[in-house]
């Protein structure tokens with residue numbers, strides 16, 4: 001059976017809309033003119049949140065942000081008939097929660113659109129960022145994670161022992177900082193040292209940072225700093241500040257995770273750098289966490305300094321680009337040096353497991 005209605009397709013690499021024809025063959029085949037843009041196995045097609053009167057589809061278990069937008073009811077019915085797992089997965093759950101929360105959230109967003117006129121964007125971002133619903137953060141976090149891997153040509157490292165060590169370390173640091181939200185830390189394989197906290201509790205440690213770190217305390221300081229950004233909703237604030245009114249209005253109309261918007265949002269999140277004030281806040285959080293665990297924050301500063309000097313990678317994409325390092329920051333971290341009184345954060349065996357998480 002085949003369907004020939006013209007529909008909109010976004011390949012997920014940019015925000016260009018392609019007019020395509022979808023054929024239901026042995027898979028969902030997406031064609032533009034004579035060319036095939038994508039071939040989606042039926043079992044992997046998922047229904048995504050969308051505005052009323054339109055169905056939006058994506059692909060499960062893939063790093064692609066490709067989206068298909070269909071208004072034709074015949075085609076929607078055909079897709080429903082062929083694809084057995086349309087509503088499966090966390091995205092569908094997030095989507096249902098989204099619908100429930102949208103009314104209350106719209107009021108916040110509408111109020112903030114007014115606040116925008118009265119007070120300006122930074123003030124509004126401060127007010128709105130902590131109140132963005134978890135479901136929205138989840139969607140944006142997922143999209144950003146995919147885009148991050150695309151931009152850095154990175155794959156997720158999946159050694160089970162290493163992952164267990166990372167989970168435990170991040171939980172220990174988060175608990176010490178009083179951060180209770182659900183976190184999903186991952187190591188990705190890269191040639192550039194960086195770490196990133198994205199909405200929805202996504203925490204990424206780049207493997208090159210693991211290589212550069214000489215001790216668990218050095219690495220822990222950087223992760224604690226990222227958790228500080230997470231605790232302060234800095235990534236969401238940064239997104240609202242740089243996307244401005246369009247993003248807020250998108251939220252009011254409930255289609256903020258739209259196909260074009262989500263790619264822009266994801267790119268904004270992974271390329272913009274934090275303000276001086278946000279950096280100070282995240283450093284203070286890291287200093288607090290390390291001190292509470294009876295470990296000096298000084299190694300954290302040492303790692304930052306080492307990355308700055310004698311590097312063999314472009315600084316533009318590194319930790320220092322997203323989190324500008326100033327003399328003030330280093331002096332502040334060094335000023336909180338204390339003798340280590342707490343137990344080591346990782347055993348030698350766990351440290352080795354974490355450092356070799358990408359080996360397999």
Ligand SMILES: [Zn+2]
Nearest residue numbers: 274279282323
């Ligand atoms: Zn930072």
